[in-house]
Every structure is written in structure tokens, then in C-alpha cells.
Amino acid sequence: MSQTDTAETRTNRTESQSVSTTTGETVEETQAEWTTYEGGGETKLAVDDLDVHYGSDHALKGVSMDIPEESVTALIGPSGCGKSTFLRCLNRMNDRIRAASVDGTVTLDGENIYQDGVDLVELRKRVGMVFQSPNPFPKSIRENVSYGPRKHGDIETGLLARLTGRADPGREEALVEQSLERAALWEEVRDRLDDNALGLSGGQQQRLCIARCLAVDPDVILMDEPASALDPIATSKIEDLIEDLAEDYTVVVVTHSMQQAARVSDQTAVFLTGGELVEYDDTEKIFENPESQRVEDYISGKFG
Amino acid sequence: MSRVTQTALVRDDRTLYEAAAGLAVGLSGVAFVTGLAALLNIVAIDDPVAGLELSVLFGVVLLGLGATTVGFGVASRFDYVETGAQPSAGIVAAAAFTAIWLAVGAAVSGAAGLGTVGQLGVGVFLGAAAFATTAFPREDIGSTMPAGAVAVLCGLALVTGVVGPGWEQALAGYNATLFGDTVVPAVVLFASLVTGWSAAKAYGGFGARGRNVGAYVLTYLVVGSILAVLVGLVAFVTVRGLPGLFNGFSVGGAGLLSWPFLTNGAGLLADIAGVFPALLGTVWLVIGAVLFAVPTGVGAAVFLSEYAEQGRFTGAVEVATNGLWSTPSIVFGLFGAAFLIPRFGNQKSLIAGMLTLGFMLLPLVLITSREAILAVPDEYRDASAALGVSKWQTIRSVVLPAAIPGVTTGVILGVGRIAGETAPILLTMGGGVLPAKSAAPNVLGGFQLSASPPFVSNPALLEATSALPYQLYALITAGLSGNIQNPQEYAWGLALTLLLVVLVFYAIGIGTRYYFRRKLHQ
CATH class of the missing domain: 1.10.3720.10 (MetI-like)
Incomplete structure (x- = not known):
């Protein structure tokens, strides 16, 4: 984070404070100015005025934030604050929920992913996702990793491909090894790639899911509480992996654990009950000197 | 209060009472299985076993089981042994024994030649008595007395030959006759189920543990009888079908299988008709x-x-x-x-x-x-x-x-x-x-x-x-x-x-x- 950025945030704070003093005690605490942090690098994902309704339930209220590339952005907040909903908007997984309606724009590398004619297959290839509980397919480890590329036709297996000479087992092997290596799982499973993935431990399954996601070669990886179902050792492995991945990928991670957010993320967005983004800033800043009283209360455990 | 005194967490001493109750459970199980075998005609009820006709032996066993079952209850009630008996055997057991005794009363008085009114009167009287005996005294009496009495009654009927191999009863209005070789096993099955349950409760020392053991024994006996019906059915078809199926079956010299029943048609030219x-x-x-x-x-x-x-x-x-x-x-x-x-x-x-x-x-x-x-x-x-x-x-x-x-x-x-x-x-x-x-x-x-x-x-x-299936049907109707x-x-x-x-x-x-x-x- 450069010096100028910090200065900019400072200015924002002064502005917001003046607003609150003029309108008195009853002011709504959500200050758009506290969320205009722009981060260190190029903006990868820009979210503008995002609203999500589940039927009559207003789950996310006018959220705007820019997510910088090749960094870790943590989303924290109490249960039901909309952080997972927000995450699922970034690869349009909310389309799969019938009752959900999304308004606003999300731009990925300058293209609005909510405009007409967006190819969801292409979008989700570029924005991968890892879920809360490990969910490998009931297939072999190798098939799990190569599942995405196979279905996209990047790797051809099967009888027809073999007959026509288009099958390339070497390429598949290389991709599987590379993806597992990147997910720090290769050493543990290299001798049993044909075993069923459900035989792995929870932490290994979660890293397999990350490898499966990496095999599709995304730009952005969304993680929805990736370690909440794991023990402390598996959790620390996942955390190391997240930091490592941020060198090449844009990682957005939802977490319940503030320690985890503090450990792994470069910037943190705090959502509070009611689906509002209250504050978004450098992780260090959020945890040491938040602007909002409510965020400070939440972080110090007084609320949420 | 005897049930307060049973506080030890680990009980490794097997008392004489428990041993006797366990024996009674086992004997009930044996009687039940033998009864099933008799029902399926695997053993005949007039076969002599140890010098007695099987049906009389059944009677002796049921008499013994009934008497000991009552003994278990009395021994517990008068504190010769310490059990965890609860204040009552419960409304379900009471209702079950009411129904059983109502039926027993009606059947016995019917056999004694009382009219419909008499049957009804005796049935209702015995049912009410069974309800009172089960529901009001402490659990150890309530769940042994009516059960033991049923077994004793059944045993007496078998020992005296009132119901035996030669017994038959025309059912008025049904155009059918009940024979001893069906009724005796049925009586044995029923009575041994009741004493098995009751003795199992005694074995568990009544209370929660006793009920658990009782339910366990009851479930096993019922599952056993379902399995017996299934196995009996398949065995019945198999035994009768094997001669036909393997008619002319041979394994030829060069390992060549000859199985005419499965490979032949039923024409005039075929030596052995096949399917x-x-x-x-x-x-x-x-x-x-x-x-x-x-x-x-x-x-x-x-x-x-x-x-x-x-x-x-x-x-x-x-x-x-x-x-x-x-x-x-x-x-x-x-x-x-x-x-x-x-x-x-x-x-x-x-x-x-x-x-x-x-x-x-x-x-x-x-x-x-x-x-x-x-x-x-x-x-x-x-x-x-x-x-x-x-x-x-x-x-x-x-x-x-x-x-x-x-x-x-x-x-x-x-x-x-x-x-x-x-x-x-x-x-x-x-x-x-x-x-x-x-x-x-x-x-x-x-x-x-x-x-x-x-x-x-x-x-x-x-x-x-x-x-x-169609050929079988056609064969039978033809x-x-x-x-x-x-x-x-x-x-x-x-x-x-x-x-x-x-x-x-x-x-x-x-x-x-x-x-x-x-x-x-x-």
C-alpha cells in the first residue's frame, strides 16, 4: 500500500466525520466514504451498488467495493450479514437460487458480468469457487482434478479421442500433477491418484477442491469459509495455501474467524447485520483502528 | 423400597434368580422354535419324545414355565430378591393381557358348552381380572401373574389331552375344521412367547432394564418366526421342485452338462419334458x-x-x-x-x-x-x-x-x-x-x-x-x-x-x- 493511498483514505475519513457531526447522533452509520478503499494494485473486480433480494428479504444493500488483483480480500461479519451472498454474486452462483434477484453491476476486468449475453461457463472458468464443506465428487482423485478441463474439452479422454489420436494422457498427467502441486497436496496423494477422493481426510479433501478449481486455470478464486469445517492443523495448511495463491490469483475469502482474516488477508471488508458493507480498508487498519464504532464493537467482540 | 438399594454400577455376581430366569427364557425359546417346527410339519405332535407324546411334553414344559414365571414375580414382590420393579406394569401390558384373557375366557367357556351370553360374561370377567392384576399391583406381579397363568392353563390343556393330536373342532359358520396339529403348535407358540417375555423381564430385574430385555426377547422371537415362514416357503418349493428340476440331470464325460428340464421343450419326442x-x-x-x-x-x-x-x-x-x-x-x-x-x-x-x-x-x-x-x-x-x-x-x-x-x-x-x-x-x-x-x-x-x-x-x-408363471397357471387350470x-x-x-x-x-x-x-x- 502506497503512501498516497493512505492519505486518500484519511481524507475520506474526515469527510465522513463531518457528515456525522452535522446530522447528529441518529445518523446511519453506513458511510460510503469508508468503503471507497482502492487497494494496492489494479482493480480486478469492481462491484457497484449491488442489491440482492431473496423474495421479500433484502439480503444485500447497495454494496460497492473494488477488489484489487493478486491479493487476498477477506469478507467478515456475523452470521446472516450477507457476506456469502456477496461472494456468490461474484461468479453468479446466486442465479442457481430461484428466489434470488440481483441488481447492480459487477465488472470483471472491465466487463459487466450481469449484462445480457454473459457466458456463465466462461465466467465460472475465470472465477472459481471453493465451498465451506469439502465437496469432492465421488470419483478418483485424478478424475476430480481433471473434471473441469475434461468437461470443457481441454483434455480429451475416452474411446473416441483415443481412436482419433486426440487423447493426450501425458497432458492430463501434467495438469493433475501441477494442480495438486500448487494446492500443496501432490506429495500426499501422488501414489494413490486412482483412489476415491472420499477416502481423503477433510483437510486433504478441501485442498483437492482447491486443486480442482486451479485445474480450470481461473483468475479469481472465491472461498466461502474454506476452513470452518477443518481442524487447526488443516486450517493452517489452508491459510498458508491462500497466502501462497495470492501471488498469482485474486483471492476473495469469506471467514467467520477474525484471526484468520487478520492472518491471511491484505484488505478486509466488514459486513454487518442487514446486508450492508460498513467498512472496507487495509486489514491492518480495520483491526487496529477502524473508523466505524460498530466495526470496532464487532471486532472487539462486543457485538455480533 | 427394594429398588433404591440396587445402586451398584457394576454387577458381576450372577444370582440364582437370574440364572433361573435365564434358563426360563432359553426354555421358552426352545419351546417356541419347536412349536414353529411342529406348525410347519417338520416334527409331528404325536411323536414320542422321552417316553411322552410331544404335545404332552409341550404341556409339561408350559406348566413348568408358567409356575416358575409366577414364582419370579412372587420372589421379587416379597423381596426375596432385589429388583428394580416399578409401581405398575403399565397400560399397554394391561391392555394386552386384558385382550388375551378375554379371548381365553371366551374360548374355554365356549368349549365348556356355555352359550353366547355365558361366553361373553366369562370373557369380560377374566379380562377385567387380568386388567386389574396387571395394572394395579407392582410391576413384578403385574407382568408375571397373568402371563404365568396363561401358560399354566395352556399346559394343563395339553397335559390332560383336552387339546391333543386327535383333537378337532368344526368351526360353525366357516365350513372348516381346526385340527390338533395346527392348534397345539399355535398354543405352544403363543404361551412360550408370553412366558419368554415375562421371564426375560424377570431376568433383567424388571424396571427399565427388565423392559429392555423383555422387548429384546419378544422382537427376536417374532423376527425368528418371520424368517421361519420365509425359509419354510422357499424350502417347501425347493424340496418339491428338486426332483422335477434335476430329472435326467447329468454331468457328461467331457464336463458336458446335460440338464433336460431346462433345455428341453415339452413335445412328444422329448424323453424328459422341459421348460x-x-x-x-x-x-x-x-x-x-x-x-x-x-x-x-x-x-x-x-x-x-x-x-x-x-x-x-x-x-x-x-x-x-x-x-x-x-x-x-x-x-x-x-x-x-x-x-x-x-x-x-x-x-x-x-x-x-x-x-x-x-x-x-x-x-x-x-x-x-x-x-x-x-x-x-x-x-x-x-x-x-x-x-x-x-x-x-x-x-x-x-x-x-x-x-x-x-x-x-x-x-x-x-x-x-x-x-x-x-x-x-x-x-x-x-x-x-x-x-x-x-x-x-x-x-x-x-x-x-x-x-x-x-x-x-x-x-x-x-x-x-x-x-x-403363465405356463404354471395354464398347467394348473388344465x-x-x-x-x-x-x-x-x-x-x-x-x-x-x-x-x-x-x-x-x-x-x-x-x-x-x-x-x-x-x-x-x-
């Missing part, structure tokens, strides 16, 4: 029905659970399929006869039978496939969608493979039902009562190509064909005569063959399911 045409007919029938029903049923299930919006439409389809599954098979047969036969050469044919049975199988395949697909976790679908994989590819590569074991279960159940269907075959497929070998359907060799539409034809599919040497033996062999064919289909299905389960989880 080959009907056997092949049944096999093709099942294959045809499965080939029709599985793709359509699974396809419909995929549409209903993955594509269609859950609502009124899917609800209506669900109700319709459930209704179709419980539609009587003769109705399917009638539909086949009226709709399919005019469209396939205007005569009963193999393909009409296949399709009719396919229609019957369809609803079950649809229902079970749908449940299997809905049981596939949404996590898999989410994971696949998040990788950018399209819906159809997800269904094909993730959802359907995970649902195969469930689908297979449905097909197994359905095949078990359709393989034994007679009514639809009677109406749509026909075939001879005793078909010669030449009448066997030659489906694989029957395909013919032609230059004009429909370009391919198969006469074997369009001929009337016999199937095992009076088991026919041009075969030993029709009785032939028919039982046929029945056993049908049983084995269904079992083989089951085995194939279970093997498939096991294979795919392993593949999914290991």
Missing part, C-alpha cells in the same frame, strides 16, 4: 421390459427432479406414478390386449408382453430414480456449476453416476414383481400350455433385414410366447394332465425354476448395485 421355451420367454420378457422402462423412467426422473420446477405439475406426476404403480396388473394386461395387440399383428406376441410389463415397471423405476436423484447432495451440483460445467454435463457425469445404486434398487424390486406376473401375460403374450422346444423365441437370430420400411423385422417378437409323464413333478419343477430365475435377476441387480457403490465410495 426351455417358457424359461427363455421369461428371460426375454424381463430383458425387453427393462430395456423399455429403464431409459424412459430414468429420463423422466431426470426431467422431473432436475429441470421441471417443483410445483403443481411435478406433484400431479408424482400422484399419477404412485397410482400407476398400485394399478392391478390385470388392468395393464387389458390395456395391452386392447391397445398393443391390434398394433402388433393382431395376435398375442412377445413384444406386446414386453411392452405391457415395461409399462408396469415404468412407475417404479421413475419413483425410485427420482428419489435417488434427489438424494444426490446439492454440493456436487454446486461444485460442478462453479467449475463452469453445464447442467447436462453435470447430470451425466456427477448426478447420474451417484444415483445408479438407487436406480438399480428400483429395477431389482420391479423385476421381482414383473417376472412373476401372470395376468398381463395371459392377455398379451399367450403361448402354449406345454410348448415344444421349437416354440422357444429365437430373438437374437430372428432379426431380418428388408429393402422396404421398416427395413428390419423380427418374427420371433411377433409370435405368441409362453412364460414360466388340470395337470397333458402329454407329460409326471405332471405334478413337472409343475413343481417349473415353480422352482421360476423362483430361481427371479433370484438370479435379484443377484444380478444386487451385484450391480454393490459394484457401483464400491466405485462411489472407495
Whole structure:
């Protein structure tokens, strides 16, 4: 984070404070100015005025934030604050929920992913996702990793491909090894790639899911509480992996654990009950000197 | 209060009381099993055992069991042993004993020649007494006294020969007669079930633990009797069917198997009449029905659970399929006869039978496939969608493979039902009562190509064909005569063959399911 950025945030704070003093005690605490942090690098994902309704339930209220590339952005907040909903908007997984309606724009590398004619297959290839509980397919480890590329036709297996000479087992092997290596799982499973993935431990399954996601070669990886179902050792492995991945990928991670957010993320967005983004800033800043009283209360455990 | 004193957490000393109660439970079990054997005619009730007729021995055992059961209750009530007896045996036990004693009272007074009013009076009186005895005293008395008394009464009846091997009773208004060889085992089964339960409660020291042991013994005895019925049924058919099935069976010199019952037809020229045409007919029938029903049923299930919006439409389809599954098979047969036969050469044919049975199988395949697909976790679908994989590819590569074991279960159940269907075959497929070998359907060799539409034809599919259950039915209604040497033996062999064919289909299905389960989880 450069010096100028910090200065900019400072200015924002002064502005917001003046607003609150003029309108008195009853002011709504959500200050758009506290969320205009722009981060260190190029903006990868820009979210503008995002609203999500589940039927009559207003789950996310006018959220705007820019997510910088090749960094870790943590989303924290109490249960039901909309952080997972927000995450699922970034690869349009909310389309799969019938009752959900999304308004606003999300731009990925300058293209609005909510405009007409967006190819969801292409979008989700570029924005991968890892879920809360490990969910490998009931297939072999190798098939799990190569599942995405196979279905996209990047790797051809099967009888027809073999007959026509288009099958390339070497390429598949290389991709599987590379993806597992990147997910720090290769050493543990290299001798049993044909075993069923459900035989792995929870932490290994979660890293397999990350490898499966990496095999599709995304730009952005969304993680929805990736370690909440794991023990402390598996959790620390996942955390190391997240930091490592941020060198090449844009990682957005939802977490319940503030320690985890503090450990792994470069910037943190705090959502509070009611689906509002209250504050978004450098992780260090959020945890040491938040602007909002409510965020400070939440972080110090007084609320949420 | 005796139940307060039993506070030790670990009890390793086995008291004489417990040993006696355990023995009584065991003896009740033995009596129960022997009673079952007598009911199935494996042992005869007038066989002499240890110098006594079996039915008298039963009586002695029941007398002993009844007396000791009462003894357990008394010993506990008067604190000769410490038990955890609760204040009452409970309303369920009381109601059960009321019903039992009401029936006992009515039966005994009926046998004693009292009129309807007398029967009713005695029954109500004994029922009320049993209720009072069970419900009001402490549990140890309440759950032993009425039980022991039932056993003593049954024992007395058997020992004195009031009910014995020669006993018979015409049932007024039923045009039927009860004989001793049915009633004696029934009495023994009933009384030993009651004493087994009661002694098991005593063994557990009454209270919560006693009830647990009592329920355990009761459950095991009942499960045992269900198994006995199943095994007895299969054994009955097997024993009678084996001579017919293995008539002329030999393993030839060069390991060549000769099994005329399965490979012969029933023509005049065959030395040993066989069931080959009907056997092949049944096999093709099942294959045809499965080939029709599985793709359509699974396809419909995929549409209903993955594509269609859950609502009124899917609800209506669900109700319709459930209704179709419980539609009587003769109705399917009638539909086949009226709709399919005019469209396939205007005569009963193999393909009409296949399709009719396919229609019957369809609803079950649809229902079970749908449940299997809905049981596939949404996590898999989410994971696949998040990788950018399209819906159809997800269904094909993730959802359907995970649902195969469930689908297979449905097909197994359905095949078990359709393989034994007679009514639809009677109406749509026909075939001879005793078909010669030449009448066997030659489906694989029957395909013919032609230059004009429909370009391919198969006469074997369009001929009337016999199937095992239909042939059995036809044989029986034809009076088991026919041009075969030993029709009785032939028919039982046929029945056993049908049983084995269904079992083989089951085995194939279970093997498939096991294979795919392993593949999914290991």
C-alpha cells in the first residue's frame, strides 16, 4: 500500500466525520466514504451498488467495493450479514437460487458480468469457487482434478479421442500433477491418484477442491469459509495455501474467524447485520483502528 | 423400597434368580422354535419324545414355565430378591393381557358348552381380572401373574389331552375344521412367547432394564418366526421342485452338462419334458421390459427432479406414478390386449408382453430414480456449476453416476414383481400350455433385414410366447394332465425354476448395485 493511498483514505475519513457531526447522533452509520478503499494494485473486480433480494428479504444493500488483483480480500461479519451472498454474486452462483434477484453491476476486468449475453461457463472458468464443506465428487482423485478441463474439452479422454489420436494422457498427467502441486497436496496423494477422493481426510479433501478449481486455470478464486469445517492443523495448511495463491490469483475469502482474516488477508471488508458493507480498508487498519464504532464493537467482540 | 438399594454400577455376581430366569427364557425359546417346527410339519405332535407324546411334553414344559414365571414375580414382590420393579406394569401390558384373557375366557367357556351370553360374561370377567392384576399391583406381579397363568392353563390343556393330536373342532359358520396339529403348535407358540417375555423381564430385574430385555426377547422371537415362514416357503418349493428340476440331470464325460428340464421343450419326442421355451420367454420378457422402462423412467426422473420446477405439475406426476404403480396388473394386461395387440399383428406376441410389463415397471423405476436423484447432495451440483460445467454435463457425469445404486434398487424390486406376473401375460403374450422346444423365441437370430420400411423385422417378437408363471397357471387350470409323464413333478419343477430365475435377476441387480457403490465410495 502506497503512501498516497493512505492519505486518500484519511481524507475520506474526515469527510465522513463531518457528515456525522452535522446530522447528529441518529445518523446511519453506513458511510460510503469508508468503503471507497482502492487497494494496492489494479482493480480486478469492481462491484457497484449491488442489491440482492431473496423474495421479500433484502439480503444485500447497495454494496460497492473494488477488489484489487493478486491479493487476498477477506469478507467478515456475523452470521446472516450477507457476506456469502456477496461472494456468490461474484461468479453468479446466486442465479442457481430461484428466489434470488440481483441488481447492480459487477465488472470483471472491465466487463459487466450481469449484462445480457454473459457466458456463465466462461465466467465460472475465470472465477472459481471453493465451498465451506469439502465437496469432492465421488470419483478418483485424478478424475476430480481433471473434471473441469475434461468437461470443457481441454483434455480429451475416452474411446473416441483415443481412436482419433486426440487423447493426450501425458497432458492430463501434467495438469493433475501441477494442480495438486500448487494446492500443496501432490506429495500426499501422488501414489494413490486412482483412489476415491472420499477416502481423503477433510483437510486433504478441501485442498483437492482447491486443486480442482486451479485445474480450470481461473483468475479469481472465491472461498466461502474454506476452513470452518477443518481442524487447526488443516486450517493452517489452508491459510498458508491462500497466502501462497495470492501471488498469482485474486483471492476473495469469506471467514467467520477474525484471526484468520487478520492472518491471511491484505484488505478486509466488514459486513454487518442487514446486508450492508460498513467498512472496507487495509486489514491492518480495520483491526487496529477502524473508523466505524460498530466495526470496532464487532471486532472487539462486543457485538455480533 | 427394594429398588433404591440396587445402586451398584457394576454387577458381576450372577444370582440364582437370574440364572433361573435365564434358563426360563432359553426354555421358552426352545419351546417356541419347536412349536414353529411342529406348525410347519417338520416334527409331528404325536411323536414320542422321552417316553411322552410331544404335545404332552409341550404341556409339561408350559406348566413348568408358567409356575416358575409366577414364582419370579412372587420372589421379587416379597423381596426375596432385589429388583428394580416399578409401581405398575403399565397400560399397554394391561391392555394386552386384558385382550388375551378375554379371548381365553371366551374360548374355554365356549368349549365348556356355555352359550353366547355365558361366553361373553366369562370373557369380560377374566379380562377385567387380568386388567386389574396387571395394572394395579407392582410391576413384578403385574407382568408375571397373568402371563404365568396363561401358560399354566395352556399346559394343563395339553397335559390332560383336552387339546391333543386327535383333537378337532368344526368351526360353525366357516365350513372348516381346526385340527390338533395346527392348534397345539399355535398354543405352544403363543404361551412360550408370553412366558419368554415375562421371564426375560424377570431376568433383567424388571424396571427399565427388565423392559429392555423383555422387548429384546419378544422382537427376536417374532423376527425368528418371520424368517421361519420365509425359509419354510422357499424350502417347501425347493424340496418339491428338486426332483422335477434335476430329472435326467447329468454331468457328461467331457464336463458336458446335460440338464433336460431346462433345455428341453415339452413335445412328444422329448424323453424328459422341459421348460426351455417358457424359461427363455421369461428371460426375454424381463430383458425387453427393462430395456423399455429403464431409459424412459430414468429420463423422466431426470426431467422431473432436475429441470421441471417443483410445483403443481411435478406433484400431479408424482400422484399419477404412485397410482400407476398400485394399478392391478390385470388392468395393464387389458390395456395391452386392447391397445398393443391390434398394433402388433393382431395376435398375442412377445413384444406386446414386453411392452405391457415395461409399462408396469415404468412407475417404479421413475419413483425410485427420482428419489435417488434427489438424494444426490446439492454440493456436487454446486461444485460442478462453479467449475463452469453445464447442467447436462453435470447430470451425466456427477448426478447420474451417484444415483445408479438407487436406480438399480428400483429395477431389482420391479423385476421381482414383473417376472412373476401372470395376468398381463395371459392377455398379451399367450403361448402354449406345454410348448415344444421349437416354440422357444429365437430373438437374437430372428432379426431380418428388408429393402422396404421398416427395413428390419423380427418374427420371433411377433409370435405368441409362453412364460414360466403363465405356463404354471395354464398347467394348473388344465388340470395337470397333458402329454407329460409326471405332471405334478413337472409343475413343481417349473415353480422352482421360476423362483430361481427371479433370484438370479435379484443377484444380478444386487451385484450391480454393490459394484457401483464400491466405485462411489472407495
